[in-house]
């Protein structure tokens with residue numbers, strides 16, 4: 001079903017999905033695997049009916065004001081804190097995201113970080129490559145066991161629950177904190193016990209963050225929270241960087257207020273707080289939570305499906321601003 005609509009895709013998506021989009025739309029796309037330049041975005045959006053956006057695009061009023069024809073934003077990602085939803089809604093533009101399809105990939109990565117930091121995988125790899133594996137010894141690179149420990153999950157949405165399911169396999173005690181408590185039957189199925197934030201921070205050996213970035217969650221974990229954690233605790237962040245006060249984290253790692261951290265996201269990414277890279281008790285990844293080929297294809301396909309629905313004046317399956325439907329811009 002070819003549509004005479006123009007779209008902008010600001011990231012390099014898997015070819016199979018680009019081919020599908022090109023069958024339907026007139027596509028202008030970022031062909032490089034790096035963030036789309038701001039000026040290109042501001043210029044390129046002018047004559048477009050639809051946009052597939054990336055987390056690296058700041059879709060603010062400036063962009064929306066340039067986009068007088070825009071009728072749909074299909075965001076490639078579950079977190080959409082980079083989009084001014086209020087401003088898009090005020091202009092009648094529906095916005096969608098890609099929930100569900102990246103749950104397992106992100107939970108896998110959170111668990112990979114738990115194992116990597118506890119068992120010192122990156123340190124050990126570096127030492128082995130550097131020729132320091134000269135003999136076996138009983139106390140060599142001792143890590144901490146994950147099995148049977150307490151995992152505190154902050155934000156028990158789909159990804160938090162997927163982390164809990166994996167933790168069950170490691171016989172972990174699971175505490176969770178969430179805006180609202182989940183059903184008792186689901187708590188039982190997950191083996192997860194509700195705890196207020198203070199109890200969770202005090203009792204957990206691993207604390208994994210799975211909250212969206214909002215005004216309420218910015219700097220949710222800072223100096224006061226680190227001071228409640230066990231000196232043997234590890235912090236894992238695969239959610240959004242600004243949920244953690246990174247300067248306070250640096251201090252907590254330097255002073256050994258906590259044992260270590262596994263990070264996939266940063267407060268000012270891609271910039272890192274100076275000093276972080278010098279520490280051996282932190283594992284640093286470049287925001288790859290949903291970065292598997294399988295998941296990227298599913299995310300792109302979901303974004304395409306939402307865009308097609310939106311530009312056909314249908315309700316996109318993953319609409320995040322349903323209030324827009326009263327005044328949405330329609331396509332002819």
Ligand code: DGY
Nearest residue numbers: 055076077078079290
């Ligand atoms: C997400 O989907 O939110 C990932 O972090 C990529 O943006």
